[in-house]
Amino acid sequence: MNxxxxxxxREIVQRRFVFLAAAAFAxxxxxIPLLPGIPSTEERSALVxxxxxxxxxxxxxxxxxxxxTIVGRELSDGRLSFYFSRPVPAAAIWFGxxxxxxxxxGGSFLIVASPALIAGVASVLRSVTSLxxxxxxxxxxxxxxxxxxxxxxxxxxxxxxxxxxxxxxxVAAAACGAALLYLLRPLLLGAALTLMRRSLIGLGVFxxxxxxxxxxxxxxxxxxxxxxxxxxLSQFLWMAIGAELLxxxxxxxxxxxxxxxxxxxxxxxGRAAAGSWAVIGGEARHRADYHAAFLYNxxxxxxxxxxxxxxxxxxxxxxxxxxxxxxxxxxxSEALWSARLDVPRPRPMSTGVDIPMRSSFVVSEDGxxxxxxxxxxxxxVIDVPRRALLASVHVQRRAGWMLQFVRPDLLxxxxxxxxxxxSRIFEFDVVRRRLVETxxxxxxxxxxxxxxxxxxxxxxxxxxxxxxRTGAILHSVAGRFTAKRFLHxxxxxxxxxxxxxxxxxxxLLLRSVPISKSAAASLDDAGDGRLVxxxxxxxxxxxVVDIDRGSVVRTETGLVPIFGASGRRLLCRSGNSLxxxxxxxxxxxxxx
Amino acid sequence: MSEQAIELSNVxxxxxxxxxxxxxxxxxxxxxxxxxxxxxxSGKSSLVRCLLGQQKPQEGTIAVFGQDVWKGRASLxxxxxxxxxxxxxxxxxxxDQIAEFCGDLYxxxxxxxxxxxxxxxxxxxxxxxxTLSKGQKKExxxxxxxxxxxxxxxxxxxxxxxxxxxxxxxxxEVITELADRGITVFLTTHDFAGIEALADRVAILKNxxxxxxxxxxxxxxxxxxxxxxxxxxxxxxxxxxxxLMRNWGGGAEAIVTNYDDVAFEQFRGTDAEVSAMSxxxxxxxxxxxxxxx
Numbered sequence: 041m042n043x044x045x046x047x048x049x050r051e052i053v054q055r056r057f058v059f060l061a062a063a064a065f066a067x068x069x070x071x072i073p074l075l076p077g078i079p080s081t082e083e084r085s086a087l088v089x090x091x092x093x094x095x096x097x098x099x100x101x102x103x104x105x106x107x108x109t110i111v112g113r114e115l116s117d118g119r120l121s122f123y124f125s126r127p128v129p130a131a132a133i134w135f136g137x138x139x140x141x142x143x144x145x146g147g148s149f150l151i152v153a154s155p156a157l158i159a160g161v162a163s164v165l166r167s168v169t170s171l172x173x174x175x176x177x178x179x180x181x182x183x184x185x186x187x188x189x190x191x192x193x194x195x196x197x198x199x200x201x202x203x204x205x206x207x208x209x210x211v212a213a214a215a216c217g218a219a220l221l222y223l224l225r226p227l228l229l230g231a232a233l234t235l236m237r238r239s240l241i242g243l244g245v246f247x248x249x250x251x252x253x254x255x256x257x258x259x260x261x262x263x264x265x266x267x268x269x270x271x272x273l274s275q276f277l278w279m280a281i282g283a284e285l286l287x288x289x290x291x292x293x294x295x296x297x298x299x300x301x302x303x304x305x306x307x308x309x310g311r312a313a314a315g316s317w318a319v320i321g322g323e324a325r326h327r328a329d330y331h332a333a334f335l336y337n338x339x340x341x342x343x344x345x346x347x348x349x350x351x352x353x354x355x356x357x358x359x360x361x362x363x364x365x366x367x368x369x370x371x372x373s374e375a376l377w378s379a380r381l382d383v384p385r386p387r388p389m390s391t392g393v394d395i396p397m398r399s400s401f402v403v404s405e406d407g408x409x410x411x412x413x414x415x416x417x418x419x420x421v422i423d424v425p426r427r428a429l430l431a432s433v434h435v436q437r438r439a440g441w442m443l444q445f446v447r448p449d450l451l452x453x454x455x456x457x458x459x460x461x462x463s464r465i466f467e468f469d470v471v472r473r474r475l476v477e478t479x480x481x482x483x484x485x486x487x488x489x490x491x492x493x494x495x496x497x498x499x500x501x502x503x504x505x506x507x508x509r510t511g512a513i514l515h516s517v518a519g520r521f522t523a524k525r526f527l528h529x530x531x532x533x534x535x536x537x538x539x540x541x542x543x544x545x546x547x548l549l550l551r552s553v554p555i556s557k558s559a560a561a562s563l564d565d566a567g568d569g570r571l572v573x574x575x576x577x578x579x580x581x582x583x584v585v586d587i588d589r590g591s592v593v594r595t596e597t598g599l600v601p602i603f604g605a606s607g608r609r610l611l612c613r614s615g616n617s618l619x620x621x622x623x624x625x626x627x628x629x630x631x632x
Numbered sequence: 633m634s635e636q637a638i639e640l641s642n643v644x645x646x647x648x649x650x651x652x653x654x655x656x657x658x659x660x661x662x663x664x665x666x667x668x669x670x671x672x673x674s675g676k677s678s679l680v681r682c683l684l685g686q687q688k689p690q691e692g693t694i695a696v697f698g699q700d701v702w703k704g705r706a707s708l709x710x711x712x713x714x715x716x717x718x719x720x721x722x723x724x725x726x727x728d729q730i731a732e733f734c735g736d737l738y739x740x741x742x743x744x745x746x747x748x749x750x751x752x753x754x755x756x757x758x759x760x761x762x763t764l765s766k767g768q769k770k771e772x773x774x775x776x777x778x779x780x781x782x783x784x785x786x787x788x789x790x791x792x793x794x795x796x797x798x799x800x801x802x803x804x805e806v807i808t809e810l811a812d813r814g815i816t817v818f819l820t821t822h823d824f825a826g827i828e829a830l831a832d833r834v835a836i837l838k839n840x841x842x843x844x845x846x847x848x849x850x851x852x853x854x855x856x857x858x859x860x861x862x863x864x865x866x867x868x869x870x871x872x873x874x875x876l877m878r879n880w881g882g883g884a885e886a887i888v889t890n891y892d893d894v895a896f897e898q899f900r901g902t903d904a905e906v907s908a909m910s911x912x913x914x915x916x917x918x919x920x921x922x923x924x925x
């Protein structure tokens with residue numbers, strides 16, 4: 041008979057009492073529904089849950105005991121020589137014992153869980169929880185038990201050998217753990233949760249295979265020598281795990297070595313209001329859900345990788361600095377990073393400032409200050425270069441906040457109400473630390489003039505020019521406008537059907553430029569008197585309108601400028617790629 | 633095919649800084665009964681584990697039937713029966729279960745031989761191995777070792793725990809029978825009286841070093857105890873080499889390792905008495921304190 045089978049049969053026969061104990065636990069779970077306090081309608085659920093808990097607990101315990109003794113105890117008791125004195129290969133001894141352990145673990149689970157399986161574990165689990173189904177619960181219990189067996193085997197061998205090598209094992213385990221965390225961190229910072237999960241599953245499977253192979257190697261090379269057996273197991277295991285981590289490191293290096301052209305453009309952030317820098321980011325191709333972000337100069341194509349960007353990012357009004365947040369794991373906060381954009385080669389730098397997790401912040405015009413609200417509805421203003429909290433104030437909880445710096449020492453924000461509630465407008469004097477409600481607006485104020493004095497409030501029947509401080513309506517313009525915005529000189533541009541209309545700051549129609557009929561989705565300022573009208577219908581059609589000459593000078597299809605696009609060269613999505621589109625020449629340059 | 637059943641060449645075994653075997657070289661001819669002798673802790677069991685391919689020496693090579701035992705252990709064990717000093721069978725298994733387990737692994741398994749040996753030893757086959765006495769355990773393992781029809785039987789201190797009757801039976805019946813059948817027997821033992829009548833060759837291990845290895849008859853022929861009534865003159869300058877020289881009464885006692893009548897002739901006139909030595913005496917002289925190894 042095959043040596044592996046002979047060994048396996050012997051191990052099972054020797055430990056057949058495990059099945060008897062499992063049967064006793066199975067009977068025990070039948071008693072649970074009879075306990076006082078369990079209503080008759082819940083008896084089946086109680087039986088299934090108890091049976092599953094007993095099965096999982098019993099199996100894990102059996103796995104731990106088997107793992108710790110099946111080789112380790114015989115080795116330390118000097119009884120492994122019984123096998124090695126027989127004509128049976130070392131691999132057959134190991135795999136026979138392993139096979140027996142699997143039969144004992146799986147068999148005892150089946151026996152203990154048999155009441156649950158007979159009573160209908162699937163339907164009960166469905167009624168109790170939507171988080172887990174029967175196959176996944178059974179699979180998880182068996183996988184945990186198998187992992188416990190392998191871990192107990194390794195620890196059992198290491199501890200029972202009484203060898204000083206255990207110090208090396210401890211150091212190696214700590215080093216591997218640290219290396220794993222170090223390698224997972226870039227994936228975490230890249231928000232690659234799916235990739236991390238898949239990687240951990242892969243690493244787990246590889247490690248399990250490494251432990252199985254190490255067990256075979258341990259017996260083949262260590263045989264009955266306790267200390268040598270330990271040493272062989274250790275050397276094999278740590279070398280295998282080391283190689284595994286090296287491979288994983290190479291994989292992480294490849295994953296993180298994303299270039300702008302690798303972005304799938306599913307998520308982009310926007311463009312500085314001044315200057316030529318934009319931030320682009322999103323999932324990278326062929327890398328599952330790994331996200332990457334770059335500062336990108338649309339004029340010269342230079343890209344600067346922003347590692348760890350995950351939360352929020354914003355430019356200063358003058359376009360000379362950008363801030364973004366990087367999660368600081370386990371701290372509940374995010375680290376604020378910055379890059380100066382008025383230098384030839386911008387470099388990401390930590391500001392040394394931490395802000396609460398998931399806080400959306402705004403940046404002052406000169407880039408020296410940021411303001412944000414946290415989960416406790418506290419509005420804070422921070423001087424970033426000095427790392428100083430300048431002022432903070434508790435504000436009333438609202439559905440949302442729209443913050444903006446009017447000046448570095450004056451913050452205006454609209455507290456957006458739920459449903460039809462009007463938005464309340466406040467100003468916060470940073471120097472005096474005084475909060476004043478300055479007005480209300482029935483609609484959220486999205487479109488601001490460059491000097492922050494006026495805002496546009498839209499409706500289906502037209503738009504209103506309102507005082508941004510008080511919310512008071514200054515002028516009303518009737519019409520069905522699908523897109524509108526303030527221009528740098530204070531004029532207002534709006535699209536209505538087949539016309540782009542220009543209005544003075546007080547709402548007087550200055551000019552109407554005929555364009556192809558479109559449902560405009562956005563209106564971007566391309567500079568030099570040019571506006572770009574992007575339409576939803578026909579989809580992704582861009583019309584470049586010269587507002588001084590009053591004509592459409594270019595029409596392009598398949599382009600969607602990213603949010604906040606402005607300037608002659610616009611960063612646009614084109615299908616699944618990002619391109620820089622020169623509005624003057626029509627040239628499209630792929631982002632690389 | 634190699635002429636030697638076992639060949640150890642420069643085998644060194646270390647446990648940390650302790651040297652269990654120091655460049656041991658020995659050869660066991662086919663069909664011989666070879667006894668490895670040594671005090672407790674002299675490295676015998678380490679060598680046995682090494683020659684069975686259960687432990688890898690730090691240095692040296694070991695061949696059994698001409699084959700590297702470390703590489704070919706599994707197949708070689710078809711031809712080797714083993715009884716260790718400490719009974720190593722699983723204590724929770726019955727004798728029957730152990731026999732059945734072994735029977736599935738050996739190609740030349742003699743089930744009837746097991747039955748006959750167990751009956752001869754008076755072992756209850758349904759008894760759990762762990763409940764047997766030390767001697768009974770040895771007997772069970774011996775029965776299993778013999779049932780595989782081995783070409784080589786390795787016995788590591790087989791008489792340890794055996795009563796006088798069983799010990800006598802082992803040597804006078806079992807080993808003698810095996811020797812008669814041409815089976816090579818390699819054993820370590822402290823039972824000098826038992827092995828003296830059986831062994832073809834003996835080796836003595838002292839502190840991990842092999843200090844002696846030869847035919848038992850030759851060994852016994854060259855070792856002599858010489859007792860002088862008075863201290864001999866110029867004995868040291870004679871051709872006789874001594875393993876031990878000590879005061880004895882008013883005279884001296886010398887253990888000579890290369891005795892021959894011609895060399896002894898110059899002392900013939902002195903009051904000296906020459907006597908043959910038992911294996912145990914030789915062992916004590918070679919491996920005892922004060923011995924010149």
